[in-house]
Amino acid sequence: MENCVFCKIAAGEIPSAKVYEDDEIVIFKDIEPKAKIHLLCVPRAHFATLAEADGERTALLARALAKIGRLAPDLGLAEGYRLVVNQGENAGQTVMHLHIHILGGEPLAWE
Numbered sequence: 217m218e219n220c221v222f223c224k225i226a227a228g229e230i231p232s233a234k235v236y237e238d239d240e241i242v243i244f245k246d247i248e249p250k251a252k253i254h255l256l257c258v259p260r261a262h263f264a265t266l267a268e269a270d271g272e273r274t275a276l277l278a279r280a281l282a283k284i285g286r287l288a289p290d291l292g293l294a295e296g297y298r299l300v301v302n303q304g305e306n307a308g309q310t311v312m313h314l315h316i317h318i319l320g321g322e323p324l325a326w327e
């Protein structure tokens with residue numbers, strides 16, 4: 217989608233520190249990390265929220281979660297990690313292209 221920063225990163229039109237990519241997803245470093253390791257898993261397909269997840273998008277998200285699980289050790293996350301999906305204003309979603317935050321690399325507070 218035009219003027220979407222994550223579509224542009226996925227297409228390689230603006231730079232990012234990519235750590236993984238395939239035909240469905242890209243994973244790159246968050247520009248403002250909130251943990252020692254803070255990655256973003258972004259589907260190449262543009263949609264903003266889970267409410268827009270139809271059958272194919274739901275299957276895509278399931279595959280993305282499974283891939284994160286398989287890739288975790290290679291991403292420095294063997295000791296554990298947290299996934300976060302901000303949805304809408306109250307959650308502070310700023311990029312309206314669905315993305316999964318991957319946080320880890322250190323013990324994470326949970327309060």
Ligand code: AMP
Binds near residue numbers: 245246247248310
């Ligand atoms: P959210 O608040 O869930 O919408 O998260 C958006 C995230 O994207 C924030 O953590 C930002 O730091 C991150 N972000 C925004 N622009 C970029 C960029 N060009 N490269 C990497 N991360 C970005």
Ligand code: ZN
Binds near residue numbers: 220221222
């Ligand atoms: Zn997009």
